Amino acid sequence: MKQKKYWGILLLSGCLTLSMATLAWTEDGEGEGHERHERGFLHQAADIGPITNKAYKTECSACHFAYPAGFLPERSWVKIMNNLDDHFGENAELNDKTRLVITDYLRTHAADRLPNRFSRSMLRSVDAGATPLRISETSYFRHKHREIPARMVTGNPKVGSFSNCLSCHSGADNGSFDEHSVTIPGFRQWED
Ligand code: HEC
Ligand code: HEC
Known part of the structure; x- marks a missing residue:
């Protein structure tokens, strides 16, 4: 019994530390220097989520x-x-x-x-x-989206307008907008 409780507490404090870490880096600005921290496991937990x-x-x-x-x-x-x-x-x-x-x-x-x-x-x-x-x-x-030229959006019959999120963000239906899984139809894989 005692053993179980110990693990429970350990797990709980682990979760707390993780969620605090998430809060800490989401407070960061949008500066490019922070992009690195937005990847990996913590990133997943912070996605916008499906409808x-x-x-x-x-x-x-x-x-x-x-x-x-x-x-x-x-x-x-x-x-x-x-x-x-x-x-x-x-x-x-x-x-x-x-x-x-x-x-x-x-x-x-x-x-x-x-x-x-x-x-x-x-x-x-x-x-x-x-x-x-x-x-x-x-x-x-x-x-x-400032780096995406108009020819890939309004000038692109497969996209039409920026309102058409799903055409480029193929994971959007699952609430995933990760900039590393974007493809603009008719163009090569988007690279920053
Ligand atoms: C009869 C068609 C129609 C239906 C149904 C509809 N919309 Fe729209 N919606 C539009 C059109 C047209 C636009 C403008 C798209 C564009 O500019 O390319 C739009 C745009 C939007 C935008 C802005 C997208 C952007 O550019 O950021 C939002 C938000 C939105 N709709 C929400 C809703 C919600 C919420 C509902 C359900 C209650 C809804 N729409 C149902 C036609 C529709
Ligand atoms: C023409 C293709 C295209 C369309 C349409 C588009 N996006 Fe994007 N989006 C991109 C690209 C490419 C990036 C990555 C930009 C970069 O890294 O320079 C991006 C980045 C993003 C990001 C930031 C992702 C991150 O990891 O920081 C969000 C959020 C986003 N888009 C949401 C949307 C939403 C919501 C819509 C629809 C209202 C939309 N996008 C429509 C191409 C598109």
Whole structure:
């Protein structure tokens, strides 16, 4: 019995140390010098994660990839969900019940609710008074994609626009946006 307890405590303190380490390096800035720390085991634990809500996945992937909630602050999702009749030039209206279920999911999984390195960086890049409606127009997004020329995006029929995350991030459906598993269709493996 005693033996078991000892191992339990050891395991618990191991987990605590690990999660503290995760917190410590996610506080780091986005500077290139820190990129090295973002790889490996700890990195996995800090990914944005897959979409876990069926209604969201079904309804909001009819026209495009269902964007992970962790890429926008809660107030952005609320604004998007309150204006579905005029959604980027389309009508994406839902019945009240489905709309509420999806809004609730997006709010509870928004960038300000989930501590992972992407969401933290995203939040830092959005002004407190701003409510962006597009992930692709935030400074964090622009910063991460600044080296990609237009011919690979808007000039690329297999991509079309930056809103088409899945075309380049093949793991995006599983919540994986690792810059080391990106391929731009029609071009060689992306290298930094
Ligand atoms: C009827 C089609 C349609 C449906 C259904 C739809 N959308 Fe969209 N959505 C669009 C279009 C069109 C754009 C703009 C895409 C572009 O510029 O390439 C867009 C863009 C977005 C963006 C911004 C993407 C970026 O550039 O960062 C978000 C966020 C978004 N939609 C959320 C949702 C959510 C949440 C739902 C479900 C409630 C939803 N959409 C359902 C058509 C749709
Ligand atoms: C044209 C292809 C393309 C599209 C479309 C695209 N990305 Fe990217 N993305 C990249 C590339 C390439 C990188 C790596 C950039 C670098 O390392 O210089 C990247 C990097 C990222 C990163 C940083 C990854 C890391 O490990 O730090 C995130 C997060 C990301 N993209 C999210 C998105 C989201 C969300 C969308 C859709 C709204 C999207 N991307 C659309 C090509 C794309």
